Amino acid sequence: MAAAISVKDVAARAGVSVGTVSNVLNRPDRVSPETRDRVSAAIAELGFVRNESARHLRAGSSRTVGLVVLDVANPFFTDVARGVEDTASAAGLAVILCNTDEKTTKEDAYLELLEEQRVRGILITPADAISDRLTELRRRGTPVVLLDRKAAGRDQCSVSVDDRKGGDLAVSHLLESGHRRIAFVGGPLSIAQVADRLRGARAAVKRAGLPEAALIVTSTLGHNVAAGRLAVQELVTMAKRKAPTAVFCANDLLALGALQELSHRGFRVPADMAIVGYDDIDFASAAMVPLSSVRQPRHQLGRTAAELLIEEADNAAGHKHRQVVFEPELIVRESSTRLRRAPR
Amino acid sequence: MAAAISVKDVAARAGVSVGTVSNVLNRPDRVSPETRDRVSAAIAELGFVRNESARHLRAGSSRTVGLVVLDVANPFFTDVARGVEDTASAAGLAVILCNTDEKTTKEDAYLELLEEQRVRGILITPADAISDRLTELRRRGTPVVLLDRKAAGRDQCSVSVDDRKGGDLAVSHLLESGHRRIAFVGGPLSIAQVADRLRGARAAVKRAGLPEAALIVTSTLGHNVAAGRLAVQELVTMAKRKAPTAVFCANDLLALGALQELSHRGFRVPADMAIVGYDDIDFASAAMVPLSSVRQPRHQLGRTAAELLIEEADNAAGHKHRQVVFEPELIVRESSTRLRRAPR
DNA sequence: CACCGATTGTGAATCGTTTCATTGTTGAGC
DNA sequence: GCTCAACAATGAAACGATTCACAATCGGTG
Numbered sequence: 001m002a003a004a005i006s007v008k009d010v011a012a013r014a015g016v017s018v019g020t021v022s023n024v025l026n027r028p029d030r031v032s033p034e035t036r037d038r039v040s041a042a043i044a045e046l047g048f049v050r051n052e053s054a055r056h057l058r059a060g061s062s063r064t065v066g067l068v069v070l071d072v073a074n075p076f077f078t079d080v081a082r083g084v085e086d087t088a089s090a091a092g093l094a095v096i097l098c099n100t101d102e103k104t105t106k107e108d109a110y111l112e113l114l115e116e117q118r119v120r121g122i123l124i125t126p127a128d129a130i131s132d133r134l135t136e137l138r139r140r141g142t143p144v145v146l147l148d149r150k151a152a153g154r155d156q157c158s159v160s161v162d163d164r165k166g167g168d169l170a171v172s173h174l175l176e177s178g179h180r181r182i183a184f185v186g187g188p189l190s191i192a193q194v195a196d197r198l199r200g201a202r203a204a205v206k207r208a209g210l211p212e213a214a215l216i217v218t219s220t221l222g223h224n225v226a227a228g229r230l231a232v233q234e235l236v237t238m239a240k241r242k243a244p245t246a247v248f249c250a251n252d253l254l255a256l257g258a259l260q261e262l263s264h265r266g267f268r269v270p271a272d273m274a275i276v277g278y279d280d281i282d283f284a285s286a287a288m289v290p291l292s293s294v295r296q297p298r299h300q301l302g303r304t305a306a307e308l309l310i311e312e313a314d315n316a317a318g319h320k321h322r323q324v325v326f327e328p329e330l331i332v333r334e335s336s337t338r339l340r341r342a343p344r
Numbered sequence: 345m346a347a348a349i350s351v352k353d354v355a356a357r358a359g360v361s362v363g364t365v366s367n368v369l370n371r372p373d374r375v376s377p378e379t380r381d382r383v384s385a386a387i388a389e390l391g392f393v394r395n396e397s398a399r400h401l402r403a404g405s406s407r408t409v410g411l412v413v414l415d416v417a418n419p420f421f422t423d424v425a426r427g428v429e430d431t432a433s434a435a436g437l438a439v440i441l442c443n444t445d446e447k448t449t450k451e452d453a454y455l456e457l458l459e460e461q462r463v464r465g466i467l468i469t470p471a472d473a474i475s476d477r478l479t480e481l482r483r484r485g486t487p488v489v490l491l492d493r494k495a496a497g498r499d500q501c502s503v504s505v506d507d508r509k510g511g512d513l514a515v516s517h518l519l520e521s522g523h524r525r526i527a528f529v530g531g532p533l534s535i536a537q538v539a540d541r542l543r544g545a546r547a548a549v550k551r552a553g554l555p556e557a558a559l560i561v562t563s564t565l566g567h568n569v570a571a572g573r574l575a576v577q578e579l580v581t582m583a584k585r586k587a588p589t590a591v592f593c594a595n596d597l598l599a600l601g602a603l604q605e606l607s608h609r610g611f612r613v614p615a616d617m618a619i620v621g622y623d624d625i626d627f628a629s630a631a632m633v634p635l636s637s638v639r640q641p642r643h644q645l646g647r648t649a650a651e652l653l654i655e656e657a658d659n660a661a662g663h664k665h666r667q668v669v670f671e672p673e674l675i676v677r678e679s680s681t682r683l684r685r686a687p688r
Numbered sequence: 689c690a691c692c693g694a695t696t697g698t699g700a701a702t703c704g705t706t707t708c709a710t711t712g713t714t715g716a717g718c
Numbered sequence: 719g720c721t722c723a724a725c726a727a728t729g730a731a732a733c734g735a736t737t738c739a740c741a742a743t744c745g746g747t748g
Contacts, residue, residue, distance in 0.1 A: 004404075004485070006734055017698045022736055032696060047484055052460040053397040053406065054734035057703050060348075062397065064440075064461075072425060072441075078417045085443060094457050096408075097416075097441040099429060113438050116396040117408075140391055141348070225626055256630045282569055283627040286600045288634070350704055361728045366706055376726060398704035401733050 005048045014042035025050070056118065064094045065309060066114035068107060068124040069147075070191070071223065072099045074253060075281040076298055077125075080147065083302025084123060091310050093120060102127045102191065102222060111137060121309040123147045123302075128190045143312040147305045149192050151323050157312060159305040159324045163193050166294040166328035167200025170248045170276045171215070173292070173330055175208045177338050179246040179274060185231045185258065186250025187219035194223075194250045197278065201248060216244050223250060228257020236265060246274035246336070252281045255291055259335070263288060274336040290333035297326050349392045358386035369394065400462065409653060410458035412442045412451060412468040413491075414535070415567065418597060419625040420642055421469075424491065427646020428467060435654050437464060446471045446535065446566060459486060465653040467491045472534045487656040491649045493536050495667050501656060503649040503668045507537050510638040510672035511544025514592045514620045515559070517636070517674055519552045521682050523590040523618060529575045529602065530594025531563035538567075538594045541622065545592060560588050567594060572601020580609060590618035590680070596625045599635055603679070607632060618680040634677035641670050 011018045016035060023031050024039040031039070042048075056062045067084050069077040081097060088095050096119065098110040107127045111134060114122055121143035126134070130152075138144050138156070146158035174182050184201050186194045198217065205215050218234060220227040228249060235244060249255035255277030259269060267273050269289045277284055280295035304324055312319045351365045358365070360379060367375050368383040375383070386392075400406045411428050413421040425441060432439050440463065442454040451471045455478060458466055465487035470478070474496075482488050482500070490502035518526050528545050530538045542561065549559050562578060564571040572593060579588060593599035599621030603613060611617050613633045621628055624639035648668055656663045 004734095007736095008734080018735080019698055019700095019737080020696085023697085026736075030696075035696080047480060049456075049459050049484070051401070051462060051734055053401040053462060054703090055736075057395070057397040057401055057705090057734080058736050060703080072416075073419065073422045075417065075419070078422060081416060082443070089453075094440060094442075094454075094461075096438060098438075099426070109433075110438075112393075115393050117438075118395060118397060136391060140393070225630070256627070260630050283600070283630070286569070286604050286627070286631055288630060288632055290632070348704090351706095352704080362705080363707080363729065364727055367727085370706075374726075379726080395704050398733090399706075401704080401735090402706050404733080 004051075005046045006051070007048075009046055010039065010042045010048050013046060014039045060118075061120055061313075062118050063092060064096055064117065064119050065306070065313075066096050066098060066110070066117075066119045066122040066124075067147075068098045068100060068110055068114075068122065070100055070102045070125050070127060072097065074223065074251070075283065076251065076279040076296070079281075079298035080302035080305075083299040083304075084306045085302075086299075087303045087306035087310070091306075093310070100127050102188075104128050104131060107131065108133055115140075115142060121145070121313045123305050123309055125149055126192075141316075143309055143316070145305050145309045145312070148301060150325060151321075154323070155321060157305075157308040157321050157323070159301055159308065159326075161296045161301065161326045161328050163196035163328070164200040164203070166278060166296075166330075167197035167202075167248070168204045169200075169328060169330040170197075170278070170292075170294050171201040171204035172208075173332065174246045174248065174274060174276060174336060175204060175210070177246075177274065177336060179244075180210065181214055181216065181242070181244040181246075183216040183218055183231075183235055183244035183247045184250070185218045185220060185228065185235075185247055185254050186223065187221065189219065197250050220250075220254065224253045225257035225260070228254035228259075229261040230257075232258045232261040232265075236262075236267070244273070246270075246276070248276045248278075250278055252277040252279045252284045252291065252293055255293070255335075256283065256287055259288055259291065270335050270337060276330075276336050280331050284331075285333065287335075289335045292333045292336035293331050295329045295331050301326065348395075349390045350395070351392070353390055354383065354386045354392050357390060358383045404462075405464055405657075406462050407436060408438045408440055408461065408463050409650070409657075410440050410442060410454070410461075410463045410466040410468075411491075412444060412454055412458075412466065414444055414446045414469050414471060416441065416443045418567065418595070419627065420595065420623040420640070423625075423642035424646040424649075427643040427648075428650045429646075430643075431647045431650035431654070435650075437654070444471050446532075448472050448475060451475065452477055455481060459484075465489065465657045467649050467653055469493055470536075485660075487653055487660070489649050489653045489656070492645060494669060495665075498667070499665060501649075501652040501665050501667070503645055503652065503670075505640045505645065505670045505672050507540035507672070508544040508547070510622065510640070510674075511541035511592070512548045513544075513672060513674040514541075514622070514636075514638050515545040515548035516552075517676065518590045518592065518618060518620060518680060519548060519554070521590075521618065521680060523588075524554065525558055525560065525586070525588040525590075527560040527562055527575075527579055527588040527591045528594070529562045529564060529572065529579075529591055529598050530567065531565065533563065541594050564594075564598065568597045569601035569604070572598035572603075573605040574601075576602045576605040576609075580606075580611070588617070590614075590620070592620045592622075594622055596621040596623045596628050596635065596637055599637070599679075600627065600631055603632055603635065614679050614681060620674075620680050624675050628675075629677065631679075633679045636677045636680035637675050639673045639675050645670065 151158035277293040280293040284291040495502035621637040624637035628635040
């Protein structure tokens, strides 16, 4: 491995001072054309590459932002991540993507790492309540924007979607289709989005004048396909007259799992069991039975969050915190449509 | 924003020298228990957080690795990424995930950024041929492991899956099922994996004693759902006696797109058109028509690549380059099974 | 011809951490 | 009581880039 090339080597090669090399790099207009060419040539010949660590040690902050999500394998988050990346890279910032698997221990470890890196700011979907570390980190001056989660107060930026409304939309739709016993699948409820979707679901049930028990809450331990299958296994063992005729899943991965398990067991969707998912990921419409789902503006969520973060990072003093809330939209597909022919 | 706390502040508060603070941080056994406690207390009180830039400026290399993939929204890559992350985080390394969208310009920009960050090493699925920048970067001492692409020589580590074999498996299966005109969908062919899968497909056709024309090659401009839909639109306009009866897609996103478009146009799968995909992503089995696909050990691909990278980074001198090649496996599902009842 | 301002280039100080040669302290062993 | 080793702690140098006050050079002007 060749020894690393520094500005000093470039300066020696070009026969100028290190200050001049730095000027060529950062304010080329202050350097005469001949010198500039000589330095550029030296840079090319030696294969000099700037050392960001040194740069930012001096400058104070780095050119990276942290993006902390619950699950990178969930298409919802990859779409959000692309939105973040688009905006960040346009501003010359790199994104460090961190995956917590909904675990506070992993979240904590990543936050420590990001703060040590002196990232320009952090976009985070918290796995649980706002942790002490996150509060401290913010107090110490790292901008933080909450992603897919509304800030409690006005002292912080957040970008979210109205999850209560989303839950309401989904369950109202199922109620209108004639369902009277509906299962809610999702969890743990410590995740704010899930709790809000459930709250919306409850509101819809209440408004319809039905008893609370009309909503059967099944808590899962994650939001992936496997958890969806598991949840359904539980539901189908219920006594016929108490069993739900529809499921509302807190995200599409759960819904796809539910769909798989139901088909596997010979249930027809939606005749025997209707399904509504959440997120409207691309795969929802391509599923075995095209999935009804609550759509969120995923890409825009990421873009907006990154914009707010950059705004705050570039101008901490003049920055005014904003809480942006997008509206969800129900997309009805086959998995929840009443069939013309009578069921069974 | 409070001024950043440095070791100097901690030292002052604890009434020791900066060297001692550093020792508490890095070699606590060299410091007497009382001093250690005093320093630890000062760290906690002031909320001191190490500055990684400064650390690594001194140390020379950082605690991050770069992971450069073609498309983060593709579940294949997110699964690979999880494998990488598992191994990296166990070794105390953070992963910077970069998305090239199969564009060499984006790849180039990210490589520059990663080198400036002085990452410990880079895992990359190149968007095209090995770029000059990548070669230079390696020459200058950054370890690079090729991911999902076999190294041409023995002078570099790589982890890949036998794509030729995968293509062969897929097309052989279709030929055995009686198909005589098969479309290959994927591209651009500058991506090595795609070219290899096509090569395997050609080999299968040849072995079956069929003319080359039995394989209809449709080149796409990407490997997503939209490109799959587009490709099919082209195929279905072909004259009946020349049109294919089966499609082999270079990945599952294309296959899902093909499936969507075919259903949309009233074609039955597999009766009117059989489909085989590639990657066997989780959504393949949950598709409208469960998708036959060539499975790759995605998670292990990532894990192994990260292991090789760490091995090389930790011991450049004693490191022996290896080219690991995994075997693909064909998973047959409904989208390509011969139906018992006669078609049409 | 002395002086001025503009234009280029210089080099030392700086960022925060780690490292290492050195100093200061203790206590054991003779 | 002296020496020596072991242990603690110190503080200055170093990492590499940037910045900034300053010096050098030049053409033009009064």
